[in-house]
Amino acid sequence: MYPRRFLLIGTAMLASPSYAQVDAPGANDVGPEIIVTANKREQKLSDVGATVAVLGGEALARQQISDLADIAQAVPGLSFANSENGTPILTLRGVGFIESSLAAYPTVSVYVDEAPLPFGALAIHSAYDLERVEVLKGPQGTLFGQNSTGGAINFIAAKPTDDLSAGFNISYGRFNEVNGEAYVSGPLSGALKARVAARIERMDGWQISNSRPDDRNGKVRNLMGRLLLDWEAAPTARFSLNVNGWKDKSDTAAPQYIGYVQQNPVANPIIPTIPFSPEKPRAADWGGPVAGFEPFGDSDFWQVSLRGDIDLSDAITLTSLTSYLRFNQRQGADRDGLPYTVNDLISDGSIRSVFQELRLSNGGARPFRWVVGANYADSKVDQAADFDYRYTSVNETVKTFYGYDLTRAHYSNFQKLRSYAVFANGEYDLADGLTFKAGARYTRAKSTATICNTDLTDDARGTGAFLFDIVYGGAAGPFRTGDCFAGNDLGRTINGVAPGAPGEYRDRLSEDNISWTAGLDYKPRPGLLLYANVSRGYKAGSFPAVSATSFVQYRAVSQESVTAYESGVKASLLGGSLQVNAAGFYYDYRDKQLRSKVQSFFGIQDALVNVPRSTIKGFELETTMRPVEGLTLATGFTWLDAKIKTFQGISGGGLPADFADTRMPFAPKYQLSSNLDYEFPITGSLNAFVGGSMNLRSNTIAVVGGDTNAANAVPTNKMLQGIDNYILVDARVGIAGPDDAWRLMVFAKNIFNTYYWNNAVTSSDAVARFAGTPATYGVSLSMRM
Structure with a gap:
């Protein structure tokens, strides 16, 4: 049951993240029209016949949203999970790939100014100095390519300005958290404009070791930067250069040890005696001095993208988008939440990726609007890891029966991934207010893998x-x-x-597919849009990076597909003071890719598998209202019924079963995100403001079959692979200067110090969960010049 105080707060605070950036000028106006690029051209959000959630730059700053985890809390239907090695796992409307390998394509693709970040680890530090974030829900295969069966997230960077301007924001909060962000923007010449932005994040460790109360983990040390150059080479030729990168030396998160599932006959004598972690936000544990292991991170990333738009005629524009990126990673990750090494690893990895797209379009002012194009992507991903599992039951069993001491192992995984695609999309006005939409993309994807598990000791x-x-x-x-x-x-x-x-295992995978979409938009009057769409998207197959003893664990999963049926309405009511968006959808989900388990000599071990068939039914409702000047009230609600229809195998918890008609992971039935902002004058030159946000999520599971524990699981009174429902509440209050030239704000996040977690994993014999951050609070100052 949800606490009564949370239900009262949730009823009072009605605000949608999709419209949180709106700054309305009048009491009877929802605000200036939101412009998005969901169809790879600028359109009013109210004219886009699809579900798009938008977070504007002002909303991101006011709500202290700075990473994918924060974005997921603000967008109903989007779920974020920590993985054992820090790679974020995103699930949108129940469609997600629960896999943390560097080479794993996500189901929710991420872009910065349309340049792709093709792998999950690349997208963790993009939310700074932004104009907005667009979250496109449902398969986006026609325009955004495969690997977007769940949807796409577009980070739109703030652009260079015509006049010289600058600004900064600095905040200080609990755990000595210091976040600083600044930009300088303006013309360099008559045709050349530039913008330079940077962000620094620093925080002391907030996790407390259960076994060593003076030991801390979770320190943050991040640095990000971006350079944008816009050059109007001629009236018909425009170029944009984006150079961005980051350095991350933060600790990897330590999980909480919450359960024990012995995988082999003889248990290590120490591990079963260790008490489970307290169910508190800051409680955790990791190797420490006894094990000679400490979590750490050291990653760097940089990307260069160049876009050119050349008008070939008054009607046709050629767009070229070229991108190159590099990523390097070295980190130590505790995967069991124990002060001993049950399944800890030190890993190294690198990614190199090239992307090129060419497309022709005729803009958005004609009865027939079209875009045709082709693109090419080439990536190389290298990953290696050293495992230490000396305290596991497999080691104890082998020592007891065979006299061998299994303490360490090493794996290496090198993959080459290429894809080629051609696509076309069009919209045709059949009559006044009635538009037919259709598009298709053909994709050819090839990948090769070279994988080896070995022992580097003598x-x-x-x-x-x-x-x-x-x-x-x-x-x-x-x-x-x-x-x-x-x-x-x-x-x-x-x-x-x-x-x-x-x-050594070497294999290749070659697949092709045709993504497509079709639909109708109907505008019977200004401010009212009805739409219906059907689409199909694909996610490419891939090879896993796993600690393996058999080739069956190395096998690639084949491509998955989602066929989506969706209809919705966008309505402006009450003279424009109320915006209501609603959508219903049904997904036919085939060959869902899943990180699961197989039986081997060493017990239950990781592998990738395909789930033959699943279905997802859902409904979304968003409202935004401005009843009086300065007050914005809105809400975003998602209901999901996500079920596996056909699958027999071994669950992530090690339980073999038939999983027909069981629920899908990371797909809570109910999600509600709310936000309130009220700004009012207190003197002739000063405004005061107050605001609050709430996020409610019902319970879900972290693995297929997570509703049932293995027969020998301890304890027996909780779902070890379950994720409980929770409600998070944030608040803020402050004052603003004339024309918003400066803002001083006091803020608090998770003000009730709610204990919640976003993932639960089984690592050898241990079951551990990744808890969310506790209550944080602080003060921030921003200025624009």
Whole structure:
């Protein structure tokens, strides 16, 4: 049950993130029209026959939204989850890929000014100095390509200005959190404009070790920067250069140890004696001095993108978008929440990616509006990790029965991923107020993988030696340091490795698909839009990065598809003071890609699988109202019924079963996001403002089958893979100077210190959850010059 005080607050605070940026000039006006680029051209949001949630730059600043986790809290239908290695997992309307490998394509694609960030780890530091964030819901395959079966998130950077301007925002809060952001913008010459922006984030560790009360984790050390250059080379030729990057030396999050599921017959004598973590926001644990392991992070990223728009005639424009990016990562991640190493890892990774798109379009002022184009993407992803699992039941069992000591292992995973696509999209006005829409994209995707699990120690009684001596019975000879020890159990020769033999895994995947969309928009009068769409999108298959002992764990999953049926209405009512948007949808979800488990010699181990069929039904309602000048009230609500229809396998919790008619992970049935902003004059030159936000989410699960624990799970009185319902409440109050030249604000986030978590994972024998941040509060000052 939800606490009564939260229900009262939720009833009083009605505000939608989709319109939180609106700054209305009058009491009977919702505000200036919101412009979006959902169809790769500028349009009024009220004219777009699709569901698009928008967060404007002012709303981002006022609500202290600075990362994907904050954005997910503000947008109903969007869920964010921490993964064991820090890669964010996004799920939109129940469509998500629960996989943390660097090379895993997401189902919710992310862009900065239309330049893609093709892998999840690249998108964690993009929310600064923004004009707005657009969240496009539903398959976006026609215009945004495959890997957007759930939707797309577009970060629209604030652009260079015609006049010299500058500004900054600095805040100080709990845990010595200091966030500073600044920009300078203006002309360099008559045809050249520039904007430079930077952000710094610093915070002390907020997690408290359960076993070492003086030890802290969770410190933040981030630096981001962006340079934009806009050049009007001629009246018919415009170019935009975006150079951006970041450095992240923050700690990886430590989880909370909340359950134990013994995978092998003999338990380590220490782990079962360790008490479970207190259910408090700051409680956690990690290796520490005993294990010789501390969480850490060290990542860097930079991207260069160049866009050119050349008018070939009065009607046709050629657009070229070129992007190149590089990412490097080294980090240590605790995956079990224990002061011992049950399944901790130190990993290295890199990403190199090139993207090129060319398209022709005729703008938006004609009865027939069209865009045709082609693009190419080429990425190389290299990932390696050292695992330490000395305190697991598998090690204890092998030591007891065979005398080998399995303490460490290493994996390497190198993938090349390429795709080619051609696409066309059009809108045709059949009659006054009636528009037909249609589009299609053909995509060809190819990927190769080279994967090896090995033992880099010289231990003659270690992991590699045990597999070669005992599992393979000496048939592969003696183990040599660096030999690939995973065995071929696929029944056919792979990369020269015969069935039953160990070796390096190499394979390729080649797929193609046709994404498409069709729909009707009907505007019977100004301020009212009715629409109906049907579309299909695809997500490419991929290979996992896993600690494996058998080739079956390396197999790629095939591409998944979502066929979506959606209809909705956008209505401006009460003379423009009330905006109501509503949509209903049904998804036919085929071959959903899932990080699951398979049975091996070492017990239940990770693998990627396809879920044959799932369905998602849902409804969304958004309202925005300005009953009096300065007051904005709105709400965004999502209801989902996301079910697996056909799937037999092993759940993420290690439970083999038939999962037909079970619910899908990270798809809470109810989500409500609310926001209130009220600004009013207190003197002739000063305004005061107050605001508040609320986010409500019903319970969900972190893995397929998460409603049921394994038979030997401890404790038995809770769903170890469940995510409970929660409500978060934020508040803010402050004063603003003339023309909003400066703002001084006091803010608080999660003001009731609600304990909640966004993911629960099984790591060998341990079950751990990633808790959300506790109550934070502080003061911020912003100025514009």
